[in-house]
Amino acid sequence: MTYHPKSEFIRVMIERGFMADCTDLQSLDDILADGVVPAYIGFDATAKSLHVGSLIQIMMLRWLQKTGHKPITLMGGGTTKVGDPSFRSDERPLLTPAQIEANIAGIRRVFSAYVTYDGSATGALMIDNAEWLDGLNYLSFLRDIGRHFSVNRMLSFESVKSRIDREQSLSFLEFNYMILQAYDFLELNRRYGCRLQMGGSDQWGNIVNGIDLTRRVLDREVFGLTSPLLTTSDGKKMGKSLSGAVWLDGDMLSPYEFWQFWRNTTDADVGRFLKLYTELPVEECDRLGALEGSEINEAKIRLANQVTALLHGAEAAQAAEATAREVFEKGGVGEDLPTLELTQGEVAGGISIVQLITRSGLAKSGKEAKRLIADGGARLDDAPLTDAGLMLDAAALSSPIKLSAGRKRHALVTLAP
Template identity: 75%
Template sequence: MTYRPRSDFLNVMVARGYLADCTDLEGLDTALLAGVVPAYIGYDATAKSLHVGHLLNIMMLRWYQKTGHKPITLMGGGTTKVGDPSFRSEERPLLDDAAIQANIDGMRRVFAKYLAYGDGATDARMMNNAEWLDDLNYLAFLRDIGRHFSVNRMLSFESVKSRLDRDQSLSFLEFNYMILQAYDFLELNRRHGCLLQMGGSDQWGNIVNGIDLTRRVSGTEIFGLTSPLLATSDGRKMGKSAGGAIWLNGDMLSPYEFWQFWRNTTDADVGRFLKLYTELPVEECDRLGSLGGSEINEAKVVLANAVTTLCHRAEAAEAAEATARAVFAEGGVGEALEVVTLPASALGAGIANTHLLVSTGLVKSGKEAKRLIGEKGLRLNNELVSDPNGIVTAETIGDGLKVSIGKKRHALVRVEG
């Protein structure tokens, strides 16, 4: 990068590794220095929580507010009814209004952990694009907005082209999505003076569409900024684990499991993740990330504590660390350990170890359970289990049976009723 930003926000973006591309870095920098600039990121309401894959952009909004500007979280109450086709192989399932609103309510709880909402100049604002999309006059929209879009250009965007190249269906409904998202930027600029849209680099085409539309309709100069699409150093998509999505709402994923996700970060990712997902000084992130041997494990604890504190508060991070130390170092059972409750009827007079693992959901099949036990990967109350047909009873479980799969997955099984 030849241009050196002067604004606090862009300096943070560059120093911490958030910046992938910007439509006009110098122009945006000048606007940020001139006063408070509203900026937004859009989120379609497709689930009741955001997950770790969204966290990088949430942290960008947090830094945006911390450096003196106004973040807008735009909820896609309208666009969720269409679905973003970007880099998807098939159309999203369509949700009704009640499901969309329930998802927005769940996502709102996540944003409130990271952003200060209110009516002040730099307070965050949550908006819903259903406000202007639900009552659009279709013919007027085609005439006033649709005429600014070239179908030839829309077909050239990689998110669309990749679907067509694979002979995968792209519905007319989905094809409209990029026009609606561009219209969001125009409306936010008209209504609230929004000058910047941010998003992942897969949203570049949609962002550029919004900038071009706004320039054509109102002549206003606005900007786009994208973050890199992250994968872990071992190639996994950020936000996914063997057990599924790493949700940011505690009722969908326990703080302990969330903490463990970060504690299990690969050595090569520690420094990078500290810069992206915590607020520790860059120099300290680099120092921790450069540690080797057993010392890198303590850096991972620092990472897990810092990220969990932001998402679930310090008390949850402290409880998770205490539980992890009890489980790993002392062989005990911590209070924050994942708890799996089985009905007494599922146990009957007793069930085999393989059936226990399947019943708790810790493995998906009896075959997988047998393999795990055969490879000496199962411990019950810290005792190695070698017999897949060994019987577990309600009496064996008692007040709680600690189940350990390998060195990293632990749960406490209890009997209900």
Template identity: 85%
Template structure:
């Protein structure tokens, strides 16, 4: 694309790799030059924490604020009661209102670390769509809003089509989700002057629906901008690891494990991830990403330190790096390793090494743990572990033992 933006925000989005598509580059660019643009991203409250897969879009909101515009984090207190069908093969489990409120309260703590909710012109807003969705009158909603939606067009959207092509059930409840999301954009524009919705490129259809609805009902011009759906260079979905989701809340994933996730980035992804997940100058990101051989580790450590500092603070990043050096370079134990604390009752007359590997999070199942041992990928106190039938008794846990899966994943087991 050859468009040359004038606004700082779109320039940064393009230069750093945040931009997949935009409904109207030039008109949005002009709006960004003309004054403060409120822009939102929606987050459904399906878990207590956001994960690394959300981090790119939160960084987009951070850049929006740094360039003088107003981020809105829209919490889906209403839409979480329905569930987003996008690219899922099954329906989401429905949560109670109390569980939804608890999740939103927990997620707020992460947003506040990355964007500022102050009273200034570009101070962020956190809004819950239950504000307008909970009190909707169904018949009025059908008459005033439903008439603007063509079912033929809705069936053509990829998120719906992929479900139908696989002949998987799509409930009417979920089919309504895209209407509710479009209505969110209309209400945010009406109530808060919101001009822009951002989201992953899988949300394109939903974003366009909101723009179309707002034009029909309010005759206002608003915009959509999408970010690429990120996969790692080896084809994995960003934010997933062998141990499960990479959560952003420290009480669900320790800062050390978070740091370690970034330290283990594939060589080919270092430069790209530095641009997306840190605020280092682009030239420095390119320099670090171009390092080769053992030197690329400098880029990985810088990436891990920068992202961990943004989310958990400089002290947590420094402690994680120190622990990593202790573990990898000196063969020590390190204070910040994930730790499994067992009672004497847990251990009894002995507990199997396979069970310890699973309970410490180094393998997802006993089968996976046994395979790790069979393929010489497991170590006990840095010595190769070859006996899948090994039993560990309380005597062996008099001091903590260190378990390792491969070269990069470690855990401590101790008696509490």
């Protein structure tokens, strides 16, 4: 039976592929149709930026605001001190309070590209759970909150069970994480009237815990909604590229490299990604996703432009496309390519091509760079590179050189005056 939503938000979630599970879809739909609903997603501050793997959740918050509701971006200044064990094989490294604070500052910049923080009824809120977690009294917390949790039930959650089944250690510190996340929902409801928690489907157990705790302690009905855990059509985890994480912060990954990640989308993923990561009408996403042959490449450029414009602005998207066309179609040297600038001192005695490939980010190590050359995947100014022992001096670098790894990844090397 097909469900026909009353609220625009639930309709968007279902039509565009954001919906995996919901605790009570009909009741949630009713309250969303009835007025402004505050809803949150939590983000732990484990790095100075979020990466593409978090973008599906960020887009859910964006759609929430666009359809007339109030997004809450909850920063895990408190929970990051513990670390989420969900579906991890090992314990997260612990960060210092200073590192966490610096990470939160970086993540704030990313969010402001997607949601509007202001004092209006639907203005987004950014809240740090350290606000209530840092000052907790342990004994009071155990007595008032801990008594509502069954250890038997906690052990049955897939995120915990998978660790235990593999006989991998799960520290008591990590085991507390789900209690703290449940407590977040209770406090957000108590302080800000939050009625809905959203997240990836790996957070289902944590979300259900929060709903149950809020009902027991405050006698209030709240809801949970999860999105599918996204993998690409070839089974890879979303958010990773050959050269590492695809960061949303322009200082950690240039707009050109971000654009290029989306341009390199597999044909089978284009239609689905257009629905999830752009605001193009669903019919247009389906039309573009159904294109074949060389036409699908124009759909990929449309995808790259739309996603890059949302994060970095329309000008950055246009510049990235112009650079790509210059590099791929004309064989030229685009101004926006990632650039390695060398000093005169660094090249005084010559510098190896292997070092240049590694330092420009086209390979993670010298060994990988040598393998790239041996396999015929490296080029220097569009000519195949065959000599891993090649040395370049200042004269060779008097004008910029272009290095390439495969057909789609490029970098410039320049020499400072």
